[in-house]
Amino acid sequence: MKPDLLLLIHVSPKHLEQLGTAFTVHYAPDAVRRAACVAAEGARIRAVLTNGSTGLRADEIDAMPALELLGALGAGYENLAVAHARARGIALFNGAGTNDACVADHAMALLLAVVRAVPALDRATRAGVWRNDLPLQPNFSGKRLGILGLGTIGRRIAQRGQGFDLEVGYHNRQPRADAPFRYFDSLAALADWADYLVVATPGGAGTRHLIDAAVMRALGPTGYLVNIARGSVVDTEALAAALRAGELGGAGLDVYESEPAPPAPLLDCPNVVLTPHIAGWSPEAIDASFNQFLANAARHAAGEPLLTPIP
Structure with missing residues (x-):
């Protein structure tokens, strides 16, 4: 008999x-089906597949006494009750x-699009x-690329930036000993140095509104911001104000605080390129x-170590 899987995200x-x-799959990609499935099938569920945005709450974990495996599709897991699951002995991993x-x-497509005004030029041509x-x-090319969060994705962004002859700098909580790029010990210093700032840090309470009005002023009217991390990292109202006042050159966002609804304060702002949280989606x-x-x-199931356990 196949184990029961609760699937909380849209799939093809x-x-x-x-x-x-x-698995025997219980497909619940919306709030109504999710609540109904947890109530009706919770006792049978042994595995859950979700993602960082959708998450899994502590009370839902408590409603699934047989749960032993919790996976996030994608790298993020900010809305998973990780500590609660770990206390239950549930195996945790991400993508x-x-x-x-x-x-x-x-990230590079957004940055190129906003710096070179590709969407606006397309509209003008038409x-x-x-x-x-x-x-x-x-x-x-030939500018300074600042990266907030030099994890695996941040490193790949840095590599692509080097292909455009960009000088790369970054800010993390700690410098990376194996990174050949310039380290800045504060986000403010990085923003003041950079022409472009790409956000590649995890989401969650600890990074909420890290990109605030002060950071945007440091980037300045010829600076550009790209966010492919989590919408919560950027203060949307502050971004709208900076763009309207000409205090920031432009922004490219794949994520925003209001998603899946579009970010209303930005829709009539100049120099903004928006995509629907699709940066990590390809066949x-x-x-x-x-x-x-x-x-x-x-x-x-075989009692072997997981490939990508959540730390």
Whole structure:
């Protein structure tokens, strides 16, 4: 008999079928089905697959006494009740490494798009406006790229930046001994130095609104901000105010505090490029994440160490 899996995120029919080869799947990708499934099937659930945004609460864990395996699809796990699950002896893992390249690609796409005003130029071209009537955009290359969070994704962003002849600096809680890039011991110092600031730090209470009005003023009117991490890291109202006042050159956001609703304060702001939290989504990345989930589940069933345990 296959173990019961509670699936809390939207997946394609292909991946739903793939999960069904190893589990009896209870598909609950919205709040109504989620509550109903936990109430009706909680006693049978042995595994949960979610993601960092969707999470899993402590009270839901308590409603699943047989739960032994909790996985997050993707690297983030900020809304999982990790300590509560760990106290229960539940095995925890995430999808680290499955979409790093895709996210880094998207970060550079957003940065290029906002610095070179690609969406605005596309609209102008379609409206019949020729280049003589448009403001010039700065060179992208030869500038300073600051990265907040030099984890695996941050490193990949740095590598891509070097391909554009960008000088790379970063801020972490601690410097990386093996990183060849300049370390800044404060976010304020990094923002003051950088032309571009890319946010690649985890979400959660500890990083909420790290990017505030002061950081945006430090970046300045020729500086650009990109966030491919979590919407909570950037103060949306402060960003809107900075853009309207010309205190920041532009921003590219794949994540925002209001998601899945669009960030209303930014919709009429100049120099903003928005995408719908899709930086880590590609056919290759999604296939890799489901394959890794099934590999972790198989290792757990065999009593072997997980490939990507949550630290």
